[in-house]
Amino acid sequence: SQKIEQNSEALNIQEGKTATLTCNYTNYSPAYLQWYRQDPGRGPVFLLLIRENEKEKRKERLKVTFDTTLKQSLFHITASQPADSATYLCALSLSGNTPLVFGKGTRLSVIA
Amino acid sequence: SQTIHQWPATLVQPVGSPLSLECTVEGTSNPNLYWYRQAAGRGLQLLFYSVGIGQISSEVPQNLSASRPQDRQFILSSKKLLLSDSGFYLCAWKPPGMNTEAFFGQGTRLTVV
Numbered sequence: 608s609q610k611i612e613q614n615s616e617a618l619n620i621q622e623g624k625t626a627t628l629t630c631n632y633t634n635y636s637p638a639y640l641q642w643y644r645q646d647p648g649r650g651p652v653f654l655l656l657i658r659e660n661e662k663e664k665r666k667e668r669l670k671v672t673f674d675t676t677l678k679q680s681l682f683h684i685t686a687s688q689p690a691d692s693a694t695y696l697c698a699l700s701l702s703g704n705t706p707l708v709f710g711k712g713t714r715l716s717v718i719a
Numbered sequence: 720s721q722t723i724h725q726w727p728a729t730l731v732q733p734v735g736s737p738l739s740l741e742c743t744v745e746g747t748s749n750p751n752l753y754w755y756r757q758a759a760g761r762g763l764q765l766l767f768y769s770v771g772i773g774q775i776s777s778e779v780p781q782n783l784s785a786s787r788p789q790d791r792q793f794i795l796s797s798k799k800l801l802l803s804d805s806g807f808y809l810c811a812w813k814p815p816g817m818n819t820e821a822f823f824g825q826g827t828r829l830t831v832v
Contacts, residue, residue, distance in 0.1 A: 650823030
């Protein structure tokens with residue numbers, strides 16, 4: 608069956624360090640992969656999208672990699688800040704009209 | 720610009736009562752629409768999606784139903800709520816046929832008592 612796994616349910620890191628979150632998937636061949644941020648009691652907010660033919664995408668302090676051979680995406684936040692504390696979700700889609708399927712998320716806590 | 724409205728923000732309903740959650744999108748045409756549910760400590764579970772008026776795909780068999788009476792309106796319903804229906808319900812939209820992000824509403828926290 609198809610699965611998306613975000614390895615860590617929770618991750619604590621020190622302010623200023625780089626946070627690395629992992630998303631693995633099985634039995635999918637996604638056209639693209641996305642990362643979202645979700646704060647408590649709010650809907651997810653889109654952060655980054657990476658396509659199957661792209662290896663890496665950057666946006667300010669965020670970086671996403673996509674390895675279709677390993678079936679894995681890594682999400683990095685450099686110079687992390689307490690304001691980065693939130694749950695981060697990865698999501699896959701096979702095409703533009705198929706729904707996004709989400710992992711369970713990783714709750715990141717950045718400690719000052 | 721496009722906006723998505725979802726209401727109410729919170730709802731407490733007794734077991735066996737009906738449910739109607741409404742979601743509307745403004746500023747776009749023919750969006751793909753989605754209902755997700757997020758139980759405490761769990762990920763987003765896709766419940767229904769729609770690519771057009773009257774077209775509903777159900778992902779999880781349950782006592783919920785969805786309807787799309789107008790292009791930018793998506794409604795989640797139940798005739799009789801169960802305790803297990805408690806959760807955080809999220810409506811989302813995405814431009815049709817495009818590999819782009821989804822935009823989420825603020826969510827409805829439903830507690831069935």
